[in-house]
Amino acid sequence: MSRCLLLLVGITLCAAPARGESPAERGYKFLTEKAYLPLDFDQATFDNVWKTWPEPLRAKAEAATADERRALAFERYGLTPRLDDPTRPLQYVVNERGEWIMNCFACHGGEVLGKTVPGLPNSRYALETLTEETRETKLLMRKPLSRMDLGYLVMPLGTTNGTTNAVMFGVALMNFRDADLNLVKDRGPAKMTHHDMDTPAWWHFKKKSHLYIDGFAEKGSRGLMQFMLVPENNATRFRQWEPDFEDVYAYLMSLEPPKYPFAVDAKLAERGAAAFNRVCSSCHGTYGQEETYPEKMVPIDTIGTDRARFDALSAAHRQSYGESWFGHYGQQNTLTQPAGYVAPPLDGIWASAPYLHNGSVPTLWHMLHVDERPAVWRRTSVADYDREKVGLVVETFTELPPDAASDKRLRREYFQTKAFGKSAAGHEFVEELTDEEKVAVLEYLKTL
Ligand code: HEC
Numbered sequence: 001m002s003r004c005l006l007l008l009v010g011i012t013l014c015a016a017p018a019r020g021e022s023p024a025e026r027g028y029k030f031l032t033e034k035a036y037l038p039l040d041f042d043q044a045t046f047d048n049v050w051k052t053w054p055e056p057l058r059a060k061a062e063a064a065t066a067d068e069r070r071a072l073a074f075e076r077y078g079l080t081p082r083l084d085d086p087t088r089p090l091q092y093v094v095n096e097r098g099e100w101i102m103n104c105f106a107c108h109g110g111e112v113l114g115k116t117v118p119g120l121p122n123s124r125y126a127l128e129t130l131t132e133e134t135r136e137t138k139l140l141m142r143k144p145l146s147r148m149d150l151g152y153l154v155m156p157l158g159t160t161n162g163t164t165n166a167v168m169f170g171v172a173l174m175n176f177r178d179a180d181l182n183l184v185k186d187r188g189p190a191k192m193t194h195h196d197m198d199t200p201a202w203w204h205f206k207k208k209s210h211l212y213i214d215g216f217a218e219k220g221s222r223g224l225m226q227f228m229l230v231p232e233n234n235a236t237r238f239r240q241w242e243p244d245f246e247d248v249y250a251y252l253m254s255l256e257p258p259k260y261p262f263a264v265d266a267k268l269a270e271r272g273a274a275a276f277n278r279v280c281s282s283c284h285g286t287y288g289q290e291e292t293y294p295e296k297m298v299p300i301d302t303i304g305t306d307r308a309r310f311d312a313l314s315a316a317h318r319q320s321y322g323e324s325w326f327g328h329y330g331q332q333n334t335l336t337q338p339a340g341y342v343a344p345p346l347d348g349i350w351a352s353a354p355y356l357h358n359g360s361v362p363t364l365w366h367m368l369h370v371d372e373r374p375a376v377w378r379r380t381s382v383a384d385y386d387r388e389k390v391g392l393v394v395e396t397f398t399e400l401p402p403d404a405a406s407d408k409r410l411r412r413e414y415f416q417t418k419a420f421g422k423s424a425a426g427h428e429f430v431e432e433l434t435d436e437e438k439v440a441v442l443e444y445l446k447t448l
């Protein structure tokens with residue numbers, strides 16, 4: 001796999017992970033340079049995708065230079081330039097043959113204040129629109145269709161940009177594997193409850209012992225490989241790739257949240273800390289000098305947030321995961337019937353808008369003001385950041401505007417909290433704060 005350059009003096013330079021790099025550095029390289037999935041599309045397809053865009057965007061792209069056009073395409077699909085190579089997106093492996101292959105950062109690498117942050121949830125990823133438009137481009141160019149195009153996963157990919165149906169991809173694919181991950185074909189389709197989720201921030205990984213919003217799976221390197229369950233990857237490959245994912249595990253353990261880059265009112269934040277410690281810490285832990293994280297499971301009716309995700313994953317699915325190679329054949333702790341959702345750590349929370357597991361709440365101010373949460377909202381600026389409300393810059397609506405109702409790609413830019421799995425209700429613990437305390441807690445949250 002390694003792309004090595006043999007120098008005359010006999011030293012070998014490698015683009016792929018090399019000895020001497022730390023496990024975490026190798027983990028990052030595996031994620032960004034090694035293809036674990038089949039090809040999605042090639043460079044020529046991506047370079048021509050603008051031909052499928054609606055006007056006036058298409059005309060703008062037609063008149064643009066190649067670099068400007070790439071920037072427009074990155075913006076449309078929620079791709080962000082790599083810190084070490086701005087011509088390539090963080091979210092796809094792009095190899096020397098110009099092949100684009102999705103990687104974990106598609107969902108787990110985002111941007112805040114115009115800066116790419118690996119591990120930040122990708123709140124703009126437009127997977128469904130990207131898949132549709134590259135498929136149309138391939139048809140225009142008479143190119144063969146790929147795995148995603150042909151729909152091994154005949155299912156919605158994500159009905160709101162920035163969120164995906166990722167959990168159900170896992171359920172669908174695991175259904176056709178036995179405990180050793182051999183492919184089995186004689187099974188009927190799995191029961192599906194499609195719903196979209198916002199990705200959690202990766203820098204919380206080190207604080208957790210169990211993963212996912214319902215905390216059902218004990219943390220481990222094998223579990224990180226579920227994303228690769230496509231039929232092209234056989235059981236042997238998973239075993240061959242396990243050492244790579246031990247490095248990916250080390251990479252996840254090494255991540256730190258980004259720091260809030262603007263001034264903070266320290267006195268106000270201090271008052272916020274006191275209120276936070278009174279009302280919020282029992283679930284979300286403490287920060288600063290004494291870090292604690294209780295990893296508290298909150299019963300589903302107590303938390304009151306959307307329960308589609310809770311209901312969608314069956315006890316049978318959780319059990320088959322736990323009894324499989326992923327769960328070390330039952331040696332890991334797997335909760336087949338978790339009680340609800342686990343309160344996440346809040347480190348770097350200023351950066352990871354939108355909020356709640358389904359990404360239904362655009363700012364921290366809206367988290368603290370339950371009755372003010374918008375019914376429908378849409379991001380209006382990619383680069384801007386709302387410093388007052390702390391989070392995304394959005395416009396809000398009481399219902400979906402008619403132009404979006406009749407255009408599915410435009411509709412994906414709107415978050416509709418009345419749609420299935422997208423409720424912004426619940427988490428009313430914040431009402432224990434006075435109005436003054438809410439102002440102070442908002443300030444304090446910037447410091448985490
Ligand atoms: C298509 C989007 C998508 C891709 C690609 C993806 N993930 Fe995720 N990931 C998610 C979502 C959504 C969740 C939340 C699932 C839940 O809580 O039920 C998640 C959760 C996780 C978690 C648990 C985090 C926590 O705090 O509980 C880890 C770890 C993780 N993913 C690692 C990976 C790795 C490693 C890859 C690549 C091999 C990957 N993911 C690829 C969407 C994605």
Ligand code: HEC
Nearest residue numbers: 279280283298303305341342343344355356357367429430
């Ligand atoms: C009884 C436990 C509990 C208390 C008390 C509590 N929370 Fe939470 N909190 C949760 C749970 C569980 C979630 C995840 C809910 C979901 O995503 O559906 C959550 C989610 C959040 C989120 C969104 C996190 C994200 O990444 O999207 C924020 C912000 C938050 N809480 C802030 C607070 C603040 C501030 C307080 C105190 C005023 C507080 N919480 C009190 C349990 C609690």
